Amino acid sequence: MSSSMNTKDFITSLARGLKVIQSFDKEHRKISLSQVAARAELNRATARRFLFTLKALGYVNSDGKLFWLSPKVLELGYSYLISQPITDIVQSFVDQVSSQVGESCSVSILDGTEVVYISRRMTKHIMSISLNVGTRLPAVATSMGRVLLADKSIEELNVILEKVQFQKFTKHTLTDEQALKDELLKVRDQGYAIVSEELELGLRSIAVPIYNKYDQIVASINVGTQVARISEQELTKRILPCLQNAVTEIRKVLSV
Amino acid sequence: MSSSMNTKDFITSLARGLKVIQSFDKEHRKISLSQVAARAELNRATARRFLFTLKALGYVNSDGKLFWLSPKVLELGYSYLISQPITDIVQSFVDQVSSQVGESCSVSILDGTEVVYISRRMTKHIMSISLNVGTRLPAVATSMGRVLLADKSIEELNVILEKVQFQKFTKHTLTDEQALKDELLKVRDQGYAIVSEELELGLRSIAVPIYNKYDQIVASINVGTQVARISEQELTKRILPCLQNAVTEIRKVLSV
DNA sequence: TGACTTATGTTCGCAATGCGAACATAAGTT
DNA sequence: AACTTATGTTCGCATTGCGAACATAAGTCA
Structure with a gap:
């Protein structure tokens, strides 16, 4: 032990x-x-x-x-899911975004150095691994992780990054801590993160944070697609507004 | 204890x-x-x-x-999900059926006297409770449960029914054991189950069994809707063929 | 068929683990 | 200030859980 x-x-x-x-x-x-x-x-x-x-x-x-x-x-995992009202709330929005944009949509939260999927709507199998509720991925290499990390103070971020073992999943993966921090500043500025081919070649995703009524970030939501299908420009022009609309609506529900 | x-x-x-x-x-x-x-x-x-x-x-x-x-x-529940290849296999079919028919689609397996959801695609919130992977419902009062129970021998069924405490969820709920057994014979004959307003007023569902290559029933798949939206006749005419097509395809994948 | 290997079934003496009654302290309420 | 309800903590102790050791079973190979 x-x-x-x-x-x-x-x-x-x-x-x-x-x-x-x-x-x-x-x-x-x-x-x-x-x-x-x-x-x-x-x-x-x-x-x-x-x-x-x-x-x-x-x-x-x-x-x-x-x-x-x-x-x-x-049932054990279920104890967690039913004790988290957000999982219920976001599911219909996840389905809605996925239908609107025709791509997979997911919500996750930060747990230590990883993001954990709590809701998912898949349109096609595009990743080599299957993603389900409960799946954990390194926060530093995912768009959802980055929007969650971008919310942390410098001190909090340092504590988290101390525990991260950077892995080079592809030739595009950021593994330099300072480069990551710079990227997170950019993410914070623009209010979304795009990750292209850093976790797996051929894949890209865009994520935005989900806020509660106290303006605290409680989760993140993303759309994932293939680089051959959607450019980064199209992500920001067509997909981002759908995600932003969804998180606006989610925040309203969370504020009830 | x-x-x-x-x-x-x-x-x-x-x-x-x-x-x-x-x-x-x-x-x-x-x-x-x-x-x-x-x-x-x-x-x-x-x-x-x-x-x-x-x-x-x-x-x-x-x-x-x-x-x-x-x-x-x-992660605990996840250990179960990733140790079950069927959960991966069925997800894309669940999504497909749900898209085709415009209603929620789920897969579950029998565990004791209950069915446990292992895959789900929801189009709208129509039940008063939220259904997720991990949700358990009484097998005797659900279409998916009935197709799984219909597969049991008389002996196996008796063992299971001994542990069932019949509950009258609505005025339509079957609570007589013999009436249930008769219904299960019918389910076996016709190869599908329809349950209307037995678990919750206003809701109906149709389910068929999922077979592996040894002709063993390993799960069931259903479509759930509101009674106001789809008649039992429409379920059998329009929805049942989609489910049957899906289970045919699932069986092919399970046979690889 | 016997020898060998790998596996599971089971026991029981024993030590450590975990228990919970009891006491101390804190916080909230009246 | 008194009382109630809550948590923090201890420590003697009994039970719980451990694992070495032995028994048996099953599979493999020559």
């Missing part, structure tokens, strides 16, 4: 159990007890007890040999 | 921790330590340790007084 965990008041069994849940992914849909133990870095007997507990609670299923997650696990 | 939990090999700390996560909902977005303790049925000092552990792991945030779930909790 991470040494940053304060062992006083820290419950290792809970931490271990959550690690067991996270042992499952696309490449590990149905795995054996030993695989779970290895992936969760637990003793086999210990992993077994966790799997049996999760099975008793309905979060895991098993055929007696392999284990896989039960849809009940969605 | 439920007496059905086998205390041998059962890890109460994990169970308790998951209950803490589920203490949060729409009416309990940000709650105090004592409220968490009450809702999770824990001693206050115990609840405090769980909240501090969840905070250390990033699943919960706090202002020192109130606690709320962090979007990191979505």
Whole structure:
């Protein structure tokens, strides 16, 4: 367990159990007890007890040999979604923007150094990875992340950037901290961010911040497309007004 | 803890921790330590340790007084979603059907006595509750649930129905077990289910099963609308073919 | 078919983990 | 100021959960 965990008041069994849940992914849909133990870095007997507990609670299923997650696990994430009124509010706007512009539209929030998708309307599969509610992407390399980072004070930004490990996803990816900061100043000035081919070649997106009634930025909304389909100029001329209209309406609803 | 939990090999700390996560909902977005303790049925000092552990792991945030779930909790549900290839596969078909028919379209699977939404495309808010990935509804009162139940053997169905507590959501809700079974025979015969105003007045939906290449039913897909907008006849004449086309295509993809 | 490897099932002594009663302090209300 | 409700914290203790070790099962290979 991470040494940053304060062992006083820290419950290792809970931490271990959550690690067991996270042992499952696309490449590990149905795995054996030993695989779970290895992936969760637990003793086999210990992993077994966790799997049996999760099975008793309905979060895991098993055929007696392999284990896989039960849809009940969605309830955990669901606890988060239904405790966030914004997810309900924005969904209809996301659908509306997506219909208007004919491209995928998403809303996300900042969590640490990443953006987390909380709402999404996809028109086509254009990314190599699938994006869903719950997907996390590095904030520094996404348009939604940049509008959220641009809102931070210098101090807050420094704290966040300390934890960022810049990755060069493509030849266009900004990896110089100062260059990023300059870009964020520009984003703040113009009130939107455009990211072209920094996270994945061939893709670009534009994002604007979503404000609540106290003028606090609570999320960001973007439209994502392919560079071959929409130029940066067209993003600002045709797409940006749709996003700006949407966030104006969202702010009204959030102000009720 | 439920007496059905086998205390041998059962890890109460994990169970308790998951209950803490589920203490949060729409009416309990940000709650105090004592409220968490009450809702999770824990001693206050115990609840405090769980909240501090969840905070250390990033699943919960706090202002020192109130606690709320962090979007990191979505990772837990996300572990399930990315371990289910079907969620990726069906999303584009859900979007397609929804676009074609101009109504909301969803996919769900059976989990115990409930259906769990795993994919959704909403055109309008027509239900009083919001439906998201993770939402659970009683299988017996939904079209998607009925196509999934219709696939069960008599024995399997009896096991499931034993655990069902029939609720009369509206005056149209079937609550007689035999009447439900008769309805399921009809569903099996015709290969689709229509539910009108049984879960909520004013709403109707039609669902068909999704098969994999072994002819096993793995999920169901529906279109939901308002009774004022689409008759049952129109559902079968216009909507059903779109759903049937979609499941044919889905089956091809699942067979790759 | 036997040897070997890899896997799971299970136990139980034990130590550490987590518990919760109790006390202290803080904040809000009357 | 008294009272109520809340949180912060401790620490003795009992139970919980651990994991080494052993048993058994299943698969592979020669």
